[in-house]
Amino acid sequence: MILLLLVFALLSAxxxxxxxxxxxxxxxxxxxxxxxxxxxxxxxxPLMDSLCDANFAEMVDAATDSIVQLxxxxxxxxxxxxxxxx
Numbered sequence: 297m298i299l300l301l302l303v304f305a306l307l308s309a310x311x312x313x314x315x316x317x318x319x320x321x322x323x324x325x326x327x328x329x330x331x332x333x334x335x336x337x338x339x340x341x342p343l344m345d346s347l348c349d350a351n352f353a354e355m356v357d358a359a360t361d362s363i364v365q366l367x368x369x370x371x372x373x374x375x376x377x378x379x380x381x382x
Contacts, residue, residue: 321329
């Protein structure tokens with residue numbers, strides 16, 4: 297239930313931005329929200345950690361490929377700047 301409420305709050309916060317609403321929480325409300333979020337994070341942390349562990353190798357490979365691709369493109373740009381008649 298709390299997770300559903302958090303998801304709804306996040307989705308509604310990311311809306312079209314048509315109307316700016318300023319929500320102010322009291323310190324008691326902030327403590328309550330902090331407690332609820334901390335409880336949900338404790339529940340979700342093992343799931344998030346297991347997903348991270350399961351996908352770690354793939355994420356590293358993708359990041360490495362991306363970095364290598366950027367460096368190759370950079371090298372090609374730099375090489376194209378050097379005149380061929382040296």
